[in-house]
Amino acid sequence: MSSRAPGKLTPAPRPVVARMRRNGRPRGATAASRIYTDLRAELVSLVRRPGEPISEAQIATSYGVSRTPVREAILKLSDEGLVEIFPQSGIFVSRIPVAALPEAIIIRKSLEETTARMAAEHATSSQILNLRATLERQREACAAKDREAFHQADEMFHAGIAEVSGHPGIWKLILQVKVHVDRYRRLTLPQIGRMSEVIAEHEPILAAIEQGRPEGARAAMASHLERLLDDISEIQMLNPEYFDQPT
Amino acid sequence: MSSRAPGKLTPAPRPVVARMRRNGRPRGATAASRIYTDLRAELVSLVRRPGEPISEAQIATSYGVSRTPVREAILKLSDEGLVEIFPQSGIFVSRIPVAALPEAIIIRKSLEETTARMAAEHATSSQILNLRATLERQREACAAKDREAFHQADEMFHAGIAEVSGHPGIWKLILQVKVHVDRYRRLTLPQIGRMSEVIAEHEPILAAIEQGRPEGARAAMASHLERLLDDISEIQMLNPEYFDQPT
DNA sequence: ATTCATATATTAGTATATTAGTTGAGGAAG
DNA sequence: CTTCCTCAACTAATATACTAATATATGAAT
Structure with missing residues (x-):
């Protein structure tokens, strides 16, 4: 059904189970995570109101970063149901689903x-x-x-x-x-x-x-x-x- | 505390609460979501084994797309705890947290x-x-x-x-x-x-x-x-x- | 042989550019 | 005045390019 591309299933050039431990810092200080935290606070505190549009570009400029990390943050918020993304249309603060x-x-x-x-x-x-x-x-x-x-x-x-x-x-x-x-x-x-x-x-x-x-x-x-x-x-x-x- | 960048709080050029209903399709058929679904299935079915490295670039080429949608999928899986991301180092199938x-x-x-x-x-x-x-x-x-x-x-x-x-x-x-x-x-x-x-x-x-x-x-x-x-x-x-x- | 410094390759993170779908206004046709 | 169509502007989705951090390999010094 789904057009899963070919590609070897396990073409791992390295040992299948790789080196055990890495540095112990799984993503804390990235720009994306900072923006995520800030935005989330604004959403739960209702600084941004339900139904209000959210502009990736605007947030990006206000933080002085590109749209990419902003997008990452918004996608996460979308998974939590705090924002709704309408493809090619816009992003909006989700209304409260009573x-x-x-x-x-x-x-x-x-x-x-x-x-x-x-x-x-x-x-x-x-x-x-x-x-x-x-x-x-x-x-x-x-x-x-x-x-x-x-x-x-x-x-x-x-x-x-x-x-x-x-x-x-x-x-x-x-x-x-x-x-x-x-x-x-x-x-x-x-x-x-x-x-x-x-x-x-x-x-x-x-x-x-x-x-x-x-x-x-x-x-x-x-x-x-x-x-x-x-x-x-x-x-x-x-x-x-x-x-x-x-x- | 948090370095919320300046930028007007509600600079909305349009009415604060925008148009009510949009197209009723909040993200189903994007490349990112297809890849997410496929990858998730591979992870829960253990086709990809705990500890095994995952290469964004490799998946991207195997699907014939860029790294961007692959990254989106992997970030979501990371939130679910199915993969672990080590900055500038690598992405690995998460081990089972007994x-x-x-x-x-x-x-x-x-x-x-x-x-x-x-x-x-x-x-x-x-x-x-x-x-x-x-x-x-x-x-x-x-x-x-x-x-x-x-x-x-x-x-x-x-x-x-x-x-x-x-x-x-x-x-x-x-x-x-x-x-x-x-x-x-x-x-x-x-x-x-x-x-x-x-x-x-x-x-x-x-x-x-x-x-x-x-x-x-x-x-x-x-x-x-x-x-x-x-x-x-x-x-x-x-x-x-x-x-x-x-x- | 072992350790340490360095070089190189690989990776995630981010920036920028391009593509394509949606919206809403304005104008033409009824 | 209403309806439909076209088009311009805006948006998310994706592609491509670049940066910086990490890891591994290499080689010299001990």
Whole structure:
């Protein structure tokens, strides 16, 4: 079917399994990766708004580089669903796919029920103290009404639980999955009163982990994230042009 | 902190939120995507072996295209962890990260417990018949000792459950996550007797879905996937050079 | 023989040029 | 006034060319 060109299958002039270890720096400091990081931040923070066009050429000139690394960055963002590429036509900041949000939250809930349970199964004292410190930091941010710090502590709390569970990779996956939810919330949240509720929900999770009650930790995490699902349900169509709806 | 170059923030010469709908073809038939699909198949099927070098230039000539689309394909594969890029040095088929396999299976288990439970909650008769048909096809493949068909039916069974659960996107995510596990199994599986066991485990899952027992479906799926975890634990080091071990 | 410095070849990263598809405006035909 | 067609401008996709970093081979000095 596909016109796979001929070419020997394994024409390797060198040994098939090559030299074992290389320099330990798999792509960190390239221009492309810097641009990717910057652009991603602009997208999740909604500095670039859903539906807005993105010009490869313009970004290239603004960074003083060629279009190639910019393109590499944008392709990656396209895989994450943050931008949409229309061939020979244009690149646009993707609209928020409201229909997919519940699924993303369900995925997150499944995964975090697991990390919470496993964290409760084998948390060490030092790990628990760390989590408690993070929760305290969040409380301070709440008192200071510093939403940015609050959010940061929130993420660190959840990431910390994954870490304690012995599977930090799960949090990395969640970060990918929840990106559209984050954009949604950034648009629709004044929510100051919500902060203290969040802390009130975090507390029993940590308590269960501390006391080694896996099922309790799982349940507490589950109800915490179910609140999130409820929030989404109240679809506030303040800026309908930012959302992708099947009419 | 980050050296975001100057350039107006929203210099959009056109309306900030642009024209609504474009052609409905977001990148399917480009050379890059064809090459990506082909290469990915070669990687998961282990036609290209872990540790083996990959030459952009060689692939480009074999396809009769330039390095650019080849590079695009390889970058995507790099994001998926199927290849490793060492700057100015070379690209290599990634070794199988054995340390990460249990985590991948745990993720899969979490997610599929959810899809199984939700499928049992609201499966229609026609959906159940479809699942039963798939399971029957798998039984036939088992009888015929056709491993390829068996595997295909297996995937379709799990994908079908996700579909019935109302969240097909979850299966898409699982496909991403389990790629290294698949490579591992492809290397270490003669396993003919295993096939009938798999079917014996699928049966109670389907039965629970059919009878609308969510908790039963979840539990059946959980023990099914726990077997997978056990298989991995028996780390058979037949070809140690294919694996990435922290020694 | 072994080690170290150097040269050379190979590679990914980036820059620039070309190709080809899409859009939208403007004008001709109805 | 509406519809259709043509065309100009813009875009992503690809090709080609160049740069800089890395690795391996080579050869001299020890």
